Amino acid sequence: MAAEIMPTASLLALLAPVILLLVGGLAALGSEPFLDRKAKHTWLPWVVALAAVAGLVSLAWTPVGQVHGLLALDTARTWLVGAVLASTAIGIAGLQQSLSRDEFEGGEPYALMAFAGVGAAIMVMAADLLALFVGLEIASLSIYALVGLRRDRLDSHEGLFKYFIMGAVFSAIFLYGLAMTYGATGSTAYGAPVIAGREKLLLLGHALVILGLLFKVGAVPFHAWSPDAYTGAPVAVTGFMGSVVKVGGFAALGAIWLNASATASGSHVGGVLPLDAAVTLTAQGAALLKPFSMIFLVLGLVSVVIGNFSALRQVSIRRLVAFSSVAHAGYMLFALALPVLADQGTSTVQLGSLWYYLVGYAVATAGALTAVAALSGKTDDGDQLHLLAGQGRTQPFYGLVLTIFVASFAGLPPTIGFLGKFLIFGDLVGKGYVVWAIVTMLLAIVGAAFYLKLLVSLWSAVGKEAASAGSSIMTRWTVAAAAIAVVVLMACPDILTRPGMALAGPEPVKAAQAP
Amino acid sequence: MFESLNGALGPIYFWTFAVMALASAISLVFICRHPLSAALNLIGVMLSLAGIYALLHSPFLGVLQVLVYAGAIMMLVVFVIMVLNQAKDHQVPRFDGFSIIAIILPVTIGFSLVGFLGKQALKAEPTAVRAEIQPISASLFDLTAAGPGYYILFELIGVLLLVAVVAAVLLAKRRLDDPTPAAEEKKEDAHGHH
């Protein structure tokens, strides 16, 4: 027997957050043609943002369970869906900031952002490769269009083109892997038992599926698109895509990985595993998965190296965030691979630190870029570091929240980023990878250097009174909420749990031994 | 007599389609120099695949393959190629650096697939009807709790298509705010006069 198998839940109750956001998006899309340009940017963001917030609130009443083995909701998934919805609300605020400043002609981007949120939430909730793929495509297609919003800009076209073409190729690779997995197991569910004699086919299928997902999360060596796509997108979209795509992609990666470790240990009996399940890993399973864990670790390390050193030289905040997101993908790969690296004998696998890091990263990224959107001046070029100089003094509120978010990126103490990194480094040391821990720590300090550069520029006194477009109420509220969340989640990580299920706590629920 | 005739024809059909598919695919990648020839070869691949689907007792899948891929999507591709008829890159070299990847990758995957599957062939009931309309609709719209729940995905795919439409309009429409062509022309005139 493995970890808890999730009970069946009512469909509508389970999907309530997603449905609320979807209805918000549809309402925005349907009412868009009847509003004039100013009204579009006044009302539509509110419709979508309120829908996202309603979804966020409804998460408090959603059941723990799964429907048809396709979609599931448990503590970790609840929080990740929450992160997606929060990122959507924050992103909508930033988008309103950007679009109303640019006097964009259409109101569709708001609806698209809602749909992207829906797709990412489905990715998180998916317990089946088919559901994952549909969610992935909904999120990807919306985000392609959002990246290309600034239609008069060449870099926007470039980013869109690169992202779209490469995304399509990797979607195909993912689908190819899905087909092979189906051929090997006769089912599209995560961790379905393999048919005897088709283990290698399953391996190939899983490899391709993971390849596709690694592209989506922008880990090395599939990170080439992210700087251009991040730069091409409007600032708010950069933050939004950075957070929701990562949440969706890593949730899927983690779910597949968790199921794979359960299957490899022979402790998977079908049904849907919760993401916060404590899977008992046998020595045999650990031996089977160790090479792949090492691959993840190496990819993670390379991601951290490339991300951090490339970010050092950037002057555009979007490009900086792009490379820093590559580095963060590296840290998250550590969090993904480490729990499976058992020394010997049976151990318990929990991906709590990954989920924790992910929630923190998502909220901080969306918040930071929305704050930058509010700070940057008349055009999107205002996200260049020297144009941002002194903005912290002219607009202390945004300066303050941006500081909090950047501190979270850098992993400085009063923020969630600190605890996330701390869990990973602690795990590295605990598993005996001391050298890795030291190297990664040093790299994190390299990363802190460019975050510091950003902060110095933000608060420096040299800046002129660069005219800011002013910020809306929604931006202020959402960004403030995100900043508070970043601090509060650090202070009491225990709220990331539900009764009976531990997320990152020291005492995992003991699962029965495998027969 | 006719049953035995069908039995004898089955392998002939299969090998015809298989050879056609492979020949079209190889020609598509290595021989064609013009995009239109490549597109036509792709249509050849799709038609052959449709035939193989039909042989596998999945006629619905085969028909959809022809209708959707060969008929609609490739028609769109051909249309685009024709629009770009005068483009400079309408002749590409047969072999370049990318060809190496195009050889190595499929060969690797192909061999590994053959290696995995050759040892343990995918067994399937040869006469079972699979992708036919009734079984597909039955499993797609099975609303019972014990069913596969694909209706949820069906609804989500509706969202996906909506997103695709909105995204395409957002990216490709000439002017977002004023939908009528007359108004567009008027605007252009106004710009011209000032």
Next chain:
Amino acid sequence: MLSTIIDWIAAHPYQVVGLVLPIVIPLALFQILPLLVLMERRGAAMIQDRAGPNRAYIPIPFLNVKVRGFGMIFNLTDAVKLLFKEHFTPPFVHKGYYRIAPAIPLITGLLTPALIPWFSPIVYQGGVLSGQTIDANSGILMLFAMASLSVYGVVLGSWASNSKYSLLGGMRASAMMISYEVSMGLSVIGMLMIVGSVSLTDVVEWQGQHTWGFVVQPVGFLLFLVSMFAECNRNPFDVAEGESELVAGFHTEFNGVKFMLYMSAEYLHMIVASVLIATVYFGGYQLLPIPGFGPEWVKAHVGQVLAIGLVGMALGLLGFVWVIKNRKAIHARSDSNPQDKAERAKEYGLYMAVFTLAGLGLLGAAGASWALINIERLGQGWIDFITAAVQFNIVIAKALLFCWLFVWVRWTIPRFRYDQIMDLGWKVLLNVALVNLLVTAVVAKLIG
């Protein structure tokens, strides 16, 4: 050896017919082409109130009569001319595609009859002989697939011609095909939803048990009709040809047999489209739009049904004799030269004689069929086949009506502009089809 084969055929009549039909039916449809061409030319003349095709004739030596055959002789001269013309290939074309392209529409056109239910399924000892050669559940989808493939002939030919006019025609054809396929599929789904099956045989059987499709799906029928006009590249949707601005559109650079292939494919598609409309919305092989006269009733009274049909044809012929008589009188009063008058008088006399004889013969055949064709005299096998033949002719008769509609529309409505076609397809037909689908679904659900 030969006798064994004959014996075997006699022992397995249904199987042999099943084997032969897939070849015979497309060829039979092909024989309607000259009739359609004639219909087009006569129809054009009639609608435009001018002289029709009457210049080509065959002189009959001893009777000293010139047989014009109401313009039928033009088909012969056309065929001779197109077949024996020099096979000129312009030097600038892409040779391979230029040669392949004209065959594609014809091939798909000849494949589609295999998917039409021409007669009700015949149950015999040890099997069922279906009216559809390919009795697939997804038959109608396959029909659409074939229709969509046929456009490649136009597109490929236009591209291979390497001429701007052709290319423009081909691009229009491909864009139009994509646009109208959507509304075509959506409009027919309403009918399929009511029937509850995608199989065309089921659709026709349902119409026999209830009523014909255009009664329950009038909007769907109109949409389907319009889409079919577009799919056949017929006026008012023949912008791919567009001779007023594109010389001759996609077949500007084609001549001789290749041109003939394109032309015959166009008419073949017209027939198939008419047959499809008749099958889905006008009862296919069903005799009457009221229940109670289904295939079983026809089979029980096949002699009488056949007799009534023959009488109808005979009356038509005799009526035609009366028309010729009037024409003859008119011509005699006209002021053309005496030699011409005499020739015409002889020609008309010949026609009147032939048609009167034929009409009387048909009347006799009708009487014979009423009296002789019954199950006691002929046995089950012949009755089955005669019923099938009668049903086939019912379908063809309905289809010919729609062929006439095609001709009628062509010479009545001017060609649309290209952007008007796109507007109609995407902004009108598609939306109406969706609404129709929605209403149909709701009503069908409510009725149950």
